[in-house]
Amino acid sequence: MEAIKLHYDVSGNDFTCAGEASGKIKRELKGLGFPNDIVRNVAIAVYEGEINMVIHAGGGVIDVEITPECISLDLIDEGPGIPDVSLAMKEGFSTAPENVRQLGFGAGMGLPNIKKYTDEMIIDTEVGVGTTIHLKVYIK
Amino acid sequence: MKISEIQTILNAELICGADLLESEVFTACGSDMMSDVLAFVKEQAVLLSGLVNPQVIRTAEMMDMKCIVFVRGKKPSMDMIDLATERDIVLLRSDLEMFTACGLLYKHGLKGGSGI
Ligand SMILES: Nc1ncnc2c1ncn2[C@@H]1O[C@H](COP(=O)(O)OP(=O)(O)O)[C@@H](O)[C@H]1O
Ligand SMILES: [Mg+2]
Numbered sequence: 508m509e510a511i512k513l514h515y516d517v518s519g520n521d522f523t524c525a526g527e528a529s530g531k532i533k534r535e536l537k538g539l540g541f542p543n544d545i546v547r548n549v550a551i552a553v554y555e556g557e558i559n560m561v562i563h564a565g566g567g568v569i570d571v572e573i574t575p576e577c578i579s580l581d582l583i584d585e586g587p588g589i590p591d592v593s594l595a596m597k598e599g600f601s602t603a604p605e606n607v608r609q610l611g612f613g614a615g616m617g618l619p620n621i622k623k624y625t626d627e628m629i630i631d632t633e634v635g636v637g638t639t640i641h642l643k644v645y646i647k
Numbered sequence: 648m649k650i651s652e653i654q655t656i657l658n659a660e661l662i663c664g665a666d667l668l669e670s671e672v673f674t675a676c677g678s679d680m681m682s683d684v685l686a687f688v689k690e691q692a693v694l695l696s697g698l699v700n701p702q703v704i705r706t707a708e709m710m711d712m713k714c715i716v717f718v719r720g721k722k723p724s725m726d727m728i729d730l731a732t733e734r735d736i737v738l739l740r741s742d743l744e745m746f747t748a749c750g751l752l753y754k755h756g757l758k759g760g761s762g763i
Binding site for chain 1: 679680681682683685686688696698700701702703704705708709710711726733
């Protein structure tokens with residue numbers, strides 16, 4: 508089977524729409540017949556990434572590549588970048604403002620959650636340029 | 648426990664999902680922090696929350712949850728109701744506060760997601 512490639516735009520100015528791309532990706536994977544736990548792990552990881560794009564980076568794009576062996580996702584933004592990645596990866600670390608916290612996010616659990624639900628996570632980031640997070644989930 | 652029993656125990660108003668009230672659920676979690684909910688997947692089927700925005704529905708969607716109970720009488724918007732309806736998620740609304748709602752469901756046999 509040839510790899511399936513999907514592309515989604517994530518709008519940066521509407522928090523209420525955040526998660527739309529993740530929902531589409533989830534339904535796509537379900538439709539392709541991947542096991543429920545894999546679909547859910549991918550959905551949670553990409554959802555946290557999508558939320559981050561919206562609250563920290565003014566939006567971005569998500570590229571997905573699907574093969575029977577592996578689901579790869581690239582979450583790409585042109586936001587402020589992450590100055591200290593190991594600090595950002597710590598549970599509880601967050602620079603999210605109070606208004607984001609009132610919306611139920613900004614607990615500093617997003618990046619750790621993404622790591623937890625994926626097999627590979629690589630963060631490419633440069634301050635002032637943007638952030639790309641590469642994710643892989645293998646189908647065992 | 649059936650979702651209809653949750654409705655009765657919490658004296659809750661059904662907002663949408665009448666056709667799904669007879670679904671069985673075994674575990675629940677209560678939180679206003681969506682990242683905390685997303686951190687622990689243990690097949691929780693019910694989310695109790697005092698937070699009202701579309702991300703509560705999205706969170707339940709990503710987690711394959713079947714039912715959301717809004718506590719403290721919180722009212723979801725029409726957009727949220729439409730989204731939940733599309734995703735086959737039952738929405739309930741109770742005047743009880745979080746602690747009491749969770750306590751009542753726990754007493755009636757619904758368990759937390761962590762297996763404890
Ligand atoms: N795409 C991004 N662009 C810029 N900064 C980011 C991005 N994603 C995460 N960060 C930074 O990393 C921190 C931790 O992220 P995360 O664990 O998701 O927690 P939260 O989003 O709750 O703050 C954020 O507070 C922010 O400073
Ligand atoms: Mg986050």
